[in-house]
Amino acid sequence: MNGLESAEWFRKTWTNLRAEIGKVVVGQEEVVEGVLVALAANGHVLLEGMPGLGKTLLIRTLAQAVDLDYSRIQFTPDMMPADVTGTNVFTQSGGFEFRRGPIFANFVLADEINRATPKTQSSLLEAMQERQVSIGGTPHALTEPFMVMATQNPVEQEGTYPLPEAQLDRFFFKLIVPNPSKAVLAEVVNRTTQGEMAQVSKVASAEDLIQARRITREVSVSPEVLDYALSMIVASHPDSEKPSDIAKKYVRYGASPRGAQSIISAGKVYAMLEGRFNVSKENIQKAAKPVLRHRLILNYESEADGVTADQVVDGIVDAVNAGDKDPIRV
Amino acid sequence: MKLLQQQLKRFGRRVRLVRMWRGAWLGLLSGSAIALALVAADYLLLINFPPVMGLIVACASTLVGAGIGFFLKISELSVAQSVDRRAGLEDRTASAFHKAESGEFFADELSGDAEKHLGDVQPKRLYPIRFGTQQMSACAILAVLVTAVYVIDNDLLLTAGQKAAKAELKEATAKVERVVRELEVGEGAADKTAEKKLAAELRKFGKELERGRLDREEAMQKAQKLAEEAKKLSEQRLEKAQEKMEQFQARGLQEKFEEAGGDLDMLKDLQLDKMQMEALNDLMKESGADQLPNNQLDQNMMKALGADNSASEMARLSDAQKQKLAEQMAQAQKDIQKKLESGNLSDEQRKALEQQAKTMEELAKKLELSDDVKKALQELQEMKEFKEMQKLMQQMQQAQQQMQEGKQLTDEQIKQMQEQMEQLAEQMKDPAAKEAMRQAMKEMIEQMKQGNIDAQTMQQMMSMMGMGMGSSGPDGSGSTAGGNYQGEGENEKGDPMELEGKGKITAIRGERDEKRGQDAYTEIKAPTMVGSRTSVPYDKVLPGYKKTAESAVSNNKVKGKHRDRVREYFEQLSGGKGK
Incomplete structure (x- = not known):
């Protein structure tokens, strides 16, 4: 396939995938798009929303649409790391045998991840970054494509363990699942309370996903766009060379280099989905919120003023845009 | 692409x-x-x-x-x-x-x-x-x-009368503008700023005329004023040109002087007129040539300036120069007188000698004391106290001479001197007499500062008044004589050095040995002088003397009962400090 055909194939595959998910998941376009972008960019997603908004359904439907293994882990405070990764079990034959945990799947749904202890949460770290699990000194590779989709409930914070920054940084996107509108809700009710449930067909394979990831990596990024993206990352640091005013006021720690990688990767996927061969500044702006919102560590003042991470990201984007002017003034 | x-x-x-x-x-x-x-x-x-x-x-x-x-x-x-x-x-x-x-x-x-x-x-x-x-x-x-x-x-909005008036004014303005241009173009202007200012004012005047901002009377007044300024400026320009000419002359003179290799003797050959001489004097002053040693300067000046020197040149001479000049003049006058008296002269030679004698006389007059000084001296000499003091001085000098010859004073002489001294001391207690003496002395010092009295005259007067007489030693008499001092000494490093200058010689005579008998001991301290000031300050010499005294005390060279007195004396001199 040449470049044009590759791009065409990518768009077609992703359109089909989205359409297939859309059969089951009503509304939530941004969330679905975000999950698909993360899938194409080989990233993991943290979904935050109230219970019953279809988070689990989305993951399950995605797994069905690409016909890949899917496992769901319900995190609880008494869960141990071995419950996630697996363990060596003594067998009747007299030896030890590694019994794989639920992490060994293509799509892993870590439901209510913030209810597990930090120890258990950290068991995901190696799997998410290295795509392998080490048990008893023996590394066990995870099968590609591998994607973790964790959910967390913004309410009922009692008895929960907020995710450590190191783990948050490993999530490519943090998507906020909004409450459905009345029209969407009516559609949800109609689809689920009458007739038969829609059946999801397989529209892509594991190989297709890997191919899609390879294609998106080829998308061009001009030096100006790269500079624009990096300016955004730098502006999120209150103690950087050019911090934005809002970051200086409300941010304790800015985005990590992994954030810069994520924003460019996401921009590439967005460009491909939009039928372009280059990343635009608009793509970077679109990726800014899902990439940066969980990577900014806000200070007490933001909490006191009721400023959210999304508002801070908006402020950073505005500050960077203000400095980005037309080079020709006539 | x-x-x-x-x-x-x-x-x-x-x-x-x-x-x-x-x-x-x-x-x-x-x-x-x-x-x-x-x-x-x-x-x-x-x-x-x-x-x-x-x-x-x-x-x-x-x-x-x-x-x-x-x-x-x-x-x-x-x-x-x-x-x-x-x-x-x-x-x-x-x-x-x-x-x-x-x-x-x-x-x-x-x-x-x-x-x-x-x-x-x-x-x-x-x-x-x-x-x-x-x-x-x-x-x-x-x-x-x-x-x-x-x-x-544009004149389109004006009436015929206004147009005519404006045309007239324009014509006047054009004339002014021509003058202004000439002023601006003119080369060699000494004061460009003034010329520019005048040109600007003239141009402003032209504009005011053109725009009818001045009535006839005002215009006349202003024109008059500007004309006066222009005249003043042209005069200034002329003066500056003359100054410049003089500067050129002076520069030429300096070149001549340099050609002569800076030798004043050779300047005679240049046949300079009076103005050139004055310029030369200024040049000498600027270049520091007038700071040459006295002898050399006197001779050179006498040769170079001749007898037609003005009072200003005379005033520049120092006391020493004046004195030396006066001596040379006196000698020259004597020589001329001898020649004239010899009678072996032609009429021309006689005439020339007489002219020279006349010039010498005039110069000598300039060197003489002024009337004020003479008057002050006369008043001083007529004072009763002064006469008493002179009389006493003569007696004391006689007594001193007598003692130096080994003759002892008679009881009568000693008693007489004591009485006279007491009498003089009594008279000096009178505030009026004291004040008169003080005033007379002050006047003399002032005259000396101004150069009207030379040092020798002053010293003579001091001697006459007994001002050179020092206090007596601890147990002996003393005497003082003023005069020039030239001798040998040592500097701080102990190297021999020439001591030059004017000073007061103080001779202390007395009994030093603890044993009975006379010991001829004379210590002469003559502070070297540079100009009118002592070259060695008091505080510089005191530590040396103090050290010598301390050494003498510690080496038992001073009698036990006098040691404390010596210590106290130096402590008082050094401001009451122990060391």
């Missing part, structure tokens, strides 16, 4: 055109504003700026602005970025510009995509030629400028 570059050039040309358009308007706006300000300043007579020049300034700035806009550098990348932004191409063009030949997977597709999108965009849509606020402002200011120029330079 080639197509992409062609398309970018298309946009680049458009950008250049729009910039030229905008630059021209910006130039017109700024030029008109400046021109308007200058025309206004000219109208208010602050500067000279012909109104028509305002239009030229506006046009020139328009052209300059357009030129700058056209020739300002435009990079293709900037055009690409700008087009992306203005046409909403989502960084297609800039990315293609960078990546078209990078060999990346999507490079060709990227270029093709960018070219396709650029082809759909019209440059004039992205970079339109606008007529906005800037252009409107420029037009408005230009209109005001044109109106101002028209009103100032």
